[in-house]
Amino acid sequence: MIMFIKIELNSDTPIYMQIYDEIVKAIASGDLKEGTVLPSARKLAANLGINFHTVNKAYNLLREHRFLLLNRKKEFVVQRSRDEKFMEKLKDQELKLFEEAIAKGFTEKEILNMLQNVLKRQKKSEEL
Amino acid sequence: MIMFIKIELNSDTPIYMQIYDEIVKAIASGDLKEGTVLPSARKLAANLGINFHTVNKAYNLLREHRFLLLNRKKEFVVQRSRDEKFMEKLKDQELKLFEEAIAKGFTEKEILNMLQNVLKRQKKSEEL
Amino acid sequence: MIMFIKIELNSDTPIYMQIYDEIVKAIASGDLKEGTVLPSARKLAANLGINFHTVNKAYNLLREHRFLLLNRKKEFVVQRSRDEKFMEKLKDQELKLFEEAIAKGFTEKEILNMLQNVLKRQKKSEEL
């Protein structure tokens, strides 16, 4: 299995976080389907030219957040869990973000516009 | 000046975070207007029956995020900054949140519904 | 033999775990008696509309934990083993859980209340 992950070594976001984000993005866009077995942490690390532990940390974080599971063959496999607790957390986070934006002086319309732009951008990447 | 802040001592969110959230909410809802001088950290702490440092931590975090500024008298004052960097950060955060939601298996419609519900809830508290 | 197992495809707990839990529950409640031959993994999988491997994983985990055994005909059979090692493990787990609860600030009374509620709920399902 071939993984296309771009890593910016000189970014301010940690490498393991970049891997995390890229895999979530790939699941969201449909590039990684449910049941897909990810390359082993060691192989992906070799491909990216980084350390095994860095990839391992990303994989374990993804497992904690239920984007991956470890099967009995000790492979990391993509799952789409749809847990409702996540949605509740998301709601709380969004409420807090909106309050901050409005406290900053942005209007509801501006926020909605921004949200729609972001969703459009997301949808495009899904269609490619 | 009197501050109405509700603190849940038995919550799982830290107290300083609760103060932070409550003040942002008060600015968003219009209860706290630009230029309002907040009560000193010591007074608010006494009113809430909590430690001075806890309030101080919340105030400093709010200043860092440009919701408050420290005037010559060393008072914390409400400001509405409208900084565009915040909007950019917000976009990135929203994009990441949406990707996680979609990776979890939620549809675009479900997410939009959730967002509209959250905005409605927010608007109501603004009108009260 | 007919098995009544409810599977929530959109749950956050893995399906094989749900099957595991349901079978343990059925043994505890008396619905599945010692010596009962379970339907083959293939049949159960077909009935539930899920993958054969998922059921197989659950069955093997149950055998590992001595709730099932594999007879000469390679059928999975219910057994009630009463092994004391399990009780020892259980004690250790309970001790750790209690320590966590007390460290969280819950009182002994609260914990006892919770335990009695849980046992009552358990007993009711046994009587049905």
Place this chain on the structure above:
Amino acid sequence: MIMFIKIELNSDTPIYMQIYDEIVKAIASGDLKEGTVLPSARKLAANLGINFHTVNKAYNLLREHRFLLLNRKKEFVVQRSRDEKFMEKLKDQELKLFEEAIAKGFTEKEILNMLQNVLKRQKKSEEL
């Protein structure tokens, strides 16, 4: 600040887990009170004769589970969060454990006896 933690290097439970358990136990018994600053990961590691990362892993796990928080001075501090979500999780775990015990053939009385013994043991260590 002096920490009394016993580590079994030749145990089958990972060292970071032993540290985790010992600290939870210390909070439960009252040896570690809310607000207590833990020794730095580096110092504790030196005292125990183990690696910094091992202690760090334990500390971060404790923070994730809300037994510790990282203050603005980057110190790990004991907190007693009393979050209700924990109690809900605990209930589910207990229910599952009871079902397993009953499925094994243990009676309700035996389980209650065991639980009371464990609670007594816990209470004693709290009083010392």
Place this chain on the structure above:
DNA sequence: GTGGTCTAGACCACC
């Protein structure tokens, strides 16, 4: 092979 764990040494930003 795999991931889980532990060790060791390094640089960073923050205070």
Place this chain on the structure above:
DNA sequence: GTGGTCTAGACCACA
């Protein structure tokens, strides 16, 4: 000083 992060190399149990 602190924790956060990354690298490097090692041993283990498991399958």
